[in-house]
Amino acid sequence: MSVRVKLPPALQELGGGVETLEVSGRTVAECLEELEARLPGIKEVLLDRQGKLLRAFGIYLNENVLRPIELDTTVRDGDEIVILNFLMGG
Amino acid sequence: MSSYNGKLIRLNLTTGKSQVEEIPRQWLKDFLGGRGLGVKYLYEELKPGVEPLSAENKVIMMMGPLGATTAMSVSRMALATKSPLTGAVSKSIMGGSFGAFLKFAGYDGIIVEGESAKPVYLHIDKEGIHLLDAADLWGLDTQQTHQRLREKHGKSTQVACIGPAGEKLVRYSVLISDLRVGGRTGVGTVLGAKKIKAFAVNSSGPLSLHDADGFKKLTKEIIEGLKTSPGRIKMSDFGTSYLTLSLEKDGIFPIKNFQEGHLEGVEKIGDEALASIKIKNDGCYGCMTKCGQVRKVTGGTYDGAVSEGPDYETIWSLGGNLANTDIGALIAADSLCDKLGLDTVSAGNSIGFAYELYQRGIITREDTDGLELNWGDPAPMMTLIQKISDREGLGKLLGEGTKRAAAQIGKGAEDYAMQVKGLELPGYEPRAVKGYGLIFATSNVGAHHMYGRPRAELAGKKDKLTEVDKGKDAADAEILQATQDTVIQCAFSPVTGFNAQQRSELLVMATGFKEFADPAYLDKVGERTLCLERCFNVREGFDRKDDTLPKRMRTEPLKDAGPATGQTFKNLDGLLDEYYDVLGYTRQGIPSEAKLKELGLDSVVADMKKFSK
Numbered sequence: 001m002s003v004r005v006k007l008p009p010a011l012q013e014l015g016g017g018v019e020t021l022e023v024s025g026r027t028v029a030e031c032l033e034e035l036e037a038r039l040p041g042i043k044e045v046l047l048d049r050q051g052k053l054l055r056a057f058g059i060y061l062n063e064n065v066l067r068p069i070e071l072d073t074t075v076r077d078g079d080e081i082v083i084l085n086f087l088m089g090g
Numbered sequence: 091m092s093s094y095n096g097k098l099i100r101l102n103l104t105t106g107k108s109q110v111e112e113i114p115r116q117w118l119k120d121f122l123g124g125r126g127l128g129v130k131y132l133y134e135e136l137k138p139g140v141e142p143l144s145a146e147n148k149v150i151m152m153m154g155p156l157g158a159t160t161a162m163s164v165s166r167m168a169l170a171t172k173s174p175l176t177g178a179v180s181k182s183i184m185g186g187s188f189g190a191f192l193k194f195a196g197y198d199g200i201i202v203e204g205e206s207a208k209p210v211y212l213h214i215d216k217e218g219i220h221l222l223d224a225a226d227l228w229g230l231d232t233q234q235t236h237q238r239l240r241e242k243h244g245k246s247t248q249v250a251c252i253g254p255a256g257e258k259l260v261r262y263s264v265l266i267s268d269l270r271v272g273g274r275t276g277v278g279t280v281l282g283a284k285k286i287k288a289f290a291v292n293s294s295g296p297l298s299l300h301d302a303d304g305f306k307k308l309t310k311e312i313i314e315g316l317k318t319s320p321g322r323i324k325m326s327d328f329g330t331s332y333l334t335l336s337l338e339k340d341g342i343f344p345i346k347n348f349q350e351g352h353l354e355g356v357e358k359i360g361d362e363a364l365a366s367i368k369i370k371n372d373g374c375y376g377c378m379t380k381c382g383q384v385r386k387v388t389g390g391t392y393d394g395a396v397s398e399g400p401d402y403e404t405i406w407s408l409g410g411n412l413a414n415t416d417i418g419a420l421i422a423a424d425s426l427c428d429k430l431g432l433d434t435v436s437a438g439n440s441i442g443f444a445y446e447l448y449q450r451g452i453i454t455r456e457d458t459d460g461l462e463l464n465w466g467d468p469a470p471m472m473t474l475i476q477k478i479s480d481r482e483g484l485g486k487l488l489g490e491g492t493k494r495a496a497a498q499i500g501k502g503a504e505d506y507a508m509q510v511k512g513l514e515l516p517g518y519e520p521r522a523v524k525g526y527g528l529i530f531a532t533s534n535v536g537a538h539h540m541y542g543r544p545r546a547e548l549a550g551k552k553d554k555l556t557e558v559d560k561g562k563d564a565a566d567a568e569i570l571q572a573t574q575d576t577v578i579q580c581a582f583s584p585v586t587g588f589n590a591q592q593r594s595e596l597l598v599m600a601t602g603f604k605e606f607a608d609p610a611y612l613d614k615v616g617e618r619t620l621c622l623e624r625c626f627n628v629r630e631g632f633d634r635k636d637d638t639l640p641k642r643m644r645t646e647p648l649k650d651a652g653p654a655t656g657q658t659f660k661n662l663d664g665l666l667d668e669y670y671d672v673l674g675y676t677r678q679g680i681p682s683e684a685k686l687k688e689l690g691l692d693s694v695v696a697d698m699k700k701f702s703k
Contacts, residue, residue, distance in 0.1 A: 086320075086332065087337075
């Protein structure tokens with residue numbers, strides 16, 4: 001089970017500039033656990049104190065950018081997860 | 091054919107007469123519209139030293155060249171005056187539909203000057219421009235005023251009005267059009283002093299365009315792209331409320347009048363809590379995003395309260411700043427401010443100032459008319475909002491703004507007034523995002539969240555806590571904002587509107603002005619606007635000494651603020667040098683002769699020489 005993850009620029013620094021990486025997992029949350037192991041600190045950025053995804057970020061599956069997916073969304077082999085950052089002030 | 095009408099209404103309230111005049115074509119090219127033309131008229135027409143609440147002050151209401159077209163996020167109106175809070179230039183941008191219909195009526199703006207002896211309102215329709223008696227409107231809240239004017243002139247009448255706070259000269263009163271607000275820095279107060287209650291217009295489109303077919307084709311393409319823009323959908327779903335939890339986690343969401351950076355229970359006023367009581371979207375003319383979130387309280391003390399918002403700033407000012415996590419009180423307070431015509435940022439900040447003075451014993455129950463100002467208790471906030479508008483008791487003092495109120499209170503109260511140049515700080519902790527601190531310090535209108543945003547720092551692309559190499563970022567952010575404010579495009583238009591290249595193409599197709607094809611030309615318009623605002627201030631006696639931050643930011647380590655805990659702002663002087671150097675200002679913060687000439691502001695050189703040492 002391999003899922004490709006595309007990171008926004010702000011998170012790429014955690015991995016020394018890496019833009020995409022391959023992880024495994026059956027859900028977004030499981031993929032995030034592996035991401036955390038490889039890019040320590042990513043959960044701290046993406047999740048609130050209750051462990052929910054902060055709305056200043058959005059996780060999208062494949063090319064469906066109309067609606068973000070949640071942490072419990074199931075992913076499949078070959079899927080691509082895109083993480084977007086909407087922190088711009090206002 | 092052009093989207094510019096090329097005309098404005100000059101309304102003299104002293105004589106009761108109005109006239110229509112041409113806007114100089116060269117001014118349109120040099121300043122584009124909105125905020126650019128606003129400061130141009132102010133600089134040319136206001137003598138230095140004018141008292142902001144006197145008949146000599148003016149209010150410039152100006153649209154941009156794309157307003158009332160089918161382009162997204164552009165039908166906004168810029169308001170400029172000499173601020174009664176700061177004594178400096180002001181800028182504010184109001185959404186809604188009033189401006190678009192003013193353009194349909196054939197005018198790009200209104201200059202309000204003089205002072206009426208009795209309350210009046212301006213009505214514009216195809217029969218002409220009419221200055222009418224407003225005795226029956228005076229005293230009404232903003233919603234009642236909209237309703238009364240629509241009863242008189244028809245349901246489709248577009249309205250912008252002040253509330254009771256503006257009538258009573260609370261120094262941070264606003265202008266409101268339906269559910270949209272404009273007027274940080276007290277534009278509503280100046281209109282109140284002039285005794286003009288409202289502006290109403292009946293008109294219909296469409297507008298003439300230089301290349302209507304090309305414009306239609308490009309806007310259609312842009313709209314197709316926006317339909318699947320995640321950022322636009324996010325704004326539509328949540329407005330700016332989605333910022334709160336992330337910024338609080340990073341210590342950027344100030345708590346208890348900037349004493350600390352963590353709020354227990356902040357999720358009670360977070361995005362999901364607010365989304366759960368949303369009843370509909372609302373927005374500006376022609377915008378498909380409609381980022382305004384209309385929310386309604388069900389049950390509890392504030393049952394039935396409805397407001398458009400609160401946006402991030404108001405979630406902070408009437409929520410986190412007072413340690414208030416009561417969502418019902420937050421909605422009710424936001425609604426009350428809108429009805430009274432108060433700027434929620436300055437109102438909440440001023441109330442937070444009072445809470446801290448009470449905490450420290452600088453004021454007591456004797457000074458608060460018996461109110462106990464305890465953090466987290468929203469009931470006194472509701473009472474104080476009303477008292478501020480009524481100019482009653484402690485409210486009268488707080489309605490002067492924190493700088494003046496602190497001076498009157500004494501006893502060291504000025505240390506707890508969170509303001510720059512007299513304008514209350516918005517909801518970003520300068521010690522936790524240093525680039526914003528620099529922008530607040532250098533902003534010509536005082537500490538304003540919409541004078542430029544340090545996007546790289548907020549997005550995590552640049553370290554928020556370092557205090558070097560940020561002068562250029564701040565200057566670039568302020569120029570970008572100024573350019574957007576001349577167009578006038580929404581601050582969120584990078585995700586709700588169009589990119590810089592598309593902007594240039596739209597401007598050429600709308601106006602026929604070939605110069606606008608070059609995005610760099612438009613950047614220069616923004617820089618020229620920013621520079622002329624600074625020149626206005628220099629002429630009023632402002633310089634480097636005024637580009638500062640509250641003492642708390644510079645001396646007091648920030649408490650309980652996640653990664654920003656322990657931070658102070660140590661190198662403001664160094665950052666100011668960087669900022670001035672980038673913009674071609676002297677180390678006094680005054681535009682140099684060379685820069686003025688580069689920007690085509692030769693006529694200002696002699697004025698600035700008087701102040702350069």
